[in-house]
Amino acid sequence: MNTADLGLPVAVPSTALFTDQYELTMLQAALRSGTADRRSVFEVFTRRLPEGRRYGVVAGTGRVLDAVENFRFDDTILGFLRERGILDGPTLDWLADYRFRGDIWGYPEGEVYFPGSPIMRVEGTFAEAVVLETVILSILNHDSAVAAAASRMAVAAGDRPLMEMGARRTHELSAVAAARAAYVGGFHVTSDLAAGFRYNIPTVGTSAHAFTLLHDSERDAFTAQVDTLGSGTTLLVDTFDVTEAVRTAVAVAGPGLGAVRIDSGDLLLIAHRVRQQLDELGATKTKIVVTSDLDEYAIASLAAAPVDAYGVGTQVVTGSGHPTCSMVYKLVARADGNEPGTPLRPVAKKSMGAKSSIGGRKWAARRLDEDGVAEAEVIGTGPVPADLTDQLLQVPLVSGGKVVAREPLDATRSRHIAARAGLPLSATQLSRGEPVLPTEFV
Known part of the structure; x- marks a missing residue:
């Protein structure tokens, strides 16, 4: 059986240049400073839903997994970077052997999300995780909007x-x-x-x-x-x-x-x-x-x-007037040293206005009312409350660099129908309104 029989994509070329230049210049600077190997946690989330929308839809996860697998720097790509003078020799040598060997967790494709929902978490060294930022965001922002x-x-x-x-x-x-x-x-x-x-x-x-x-x-x-x-x-x-x-x-x-x-x-x-x-x-x-x-x-x-x-x-x-979801990819935790097992500590952007973020590796759960209808999106960094352990939303997508969450496209479609049906009835109103579920940080 080939991948098309499962509703999965055929092989695609390298995705390594589907990135912004500053991802690679940050990599080069981190290699020089000796911080590239620090264990790091990045999270994808959005601070708000598009105006008037009641819920968001996670889409593009399967394409992200393809992109991560195919994020490889072959001789042609390395030659382009060398000819442009974008990177130095040691960085090009590092990229020649690049493979993402970390872990990725996330909301399963088709699930709904709300402001602050950590819909994807990428864990690895700073170097191997930071270069994935642009390609992950470009896929999730487009596909989730559609x-x-x-x-x-x-x-x-x-x-x-x-x-x-x-x-x-x-x-x-x-x-x-x-x-x-x-x-x-x-x-x-x-x-x-x-x-x-x-x-x-x-x-x-x-x-x-x-x-x-x-x-x-x-x-x-x-x-x-x-x-x-x-x-x-x-x-x-x-x-x-x-x-x-x-x-x-x-x-x-x-x-x-x-x-x-x-x-x-x-x-x-x-x-x-x-x-x-x-x-x-x-x-x-x-x-x-x-x-x-x-x-x-x-x-x-x-x-x-x-x-x-x-x-x-x-x-x-075009997303019916909202062609992007404004998702961001932020460093939320990192180790203070390069040694394996060094504890992670929370980090966060503290700029003024609406662009601040919350540090720490996060879990997410959806609290249900007595009738089994969702009533809140609960996000935390500490122990998961006992009453929410069965409602956790994130699942493993990549483990040790290996994709572990391949699934037929029909499964994601069915998941979305079920997830939407589990929301309060007002979620299906087309009139403008606030997110149908509040986001609670604990």
Whole structure:
């Protein structure tokens, strides 16, 4: 069985240059000062959720694990760094043998999070952990933003399927990651074949307006599509006159036509008219798919419409107005010496304003009320209270440099559905509000 069968990505090239230069210049300075081997703990968290959001969604964890495994400095990369004069010889020699040999713990992918949640903890020497900062943040910030938007859209859609169709609205590589994150957040299929190939996500797609315009008539276009894809296909009916197109579609495909797609106009009104027309033509089982710049609010507004599925593009791949989660990667503890077993001590940024942080290696748990509904995100650095030991959130992801948390993508999607269902009902409200759970530091 290959990785695609498990919904896991195929091999990817080195991720070593997916970083900011200052990660490597810090490494060089630490090697010179003799502090590079100090045992260190870094944590990923966000100080706040995007404005108005009630919860966040952890996504991209599987991609982070791939990135850590492939964070290797080959001769080509080392040559680039040497030619640019970015690093000195000893640092390049150190990087030539780089492998992350530490430990990573984190919230499992698909879990929800809140302000201050230590969603990932990276432990190792300062040198081996600091260089991972940028690539970890770039993945988690992007994927978690997309997954959060997808989750809100899934709530708005209810039982109706969601199709991710945003590949043309973002960078070609971001499109693949976005399709994966949207699937974690609750979408059902993607139009992006690279995402289907790499992550085994179901794919979907039929035709665009260009295909209709290519032919001498709408009937010719529909006939060509049905002849090729069968009567169960989805015909796009808003190139010209919707009413005439629906009539032609049923005439060509018969009452067994799979679906019609509407991509413009007053979707609520048109959907009702098309449903009535389809029923009158005997196509009572033909579904209605709507697209056209949908977001969670537009989807919610169509809840009473006779719509069977939604296609979403721009808004899901851009986080529906919040393209990042503002996650940070902060040193929270480190040893005073290089010797193995040297105790860790908490460290923290104490700058004025909202950018201060809390030192110490943290655990996180979700306290439940008597009905089993989450009531608080509890974070601490000391012993875990006995009543929270069964509610701890962090799990081992990497142990001694070896990935220990591979899982099928469907497992992360199911986890998110369960995690969201365990939140207070107000979490699913689309109106702006504060995080649905308070964060308590103990």
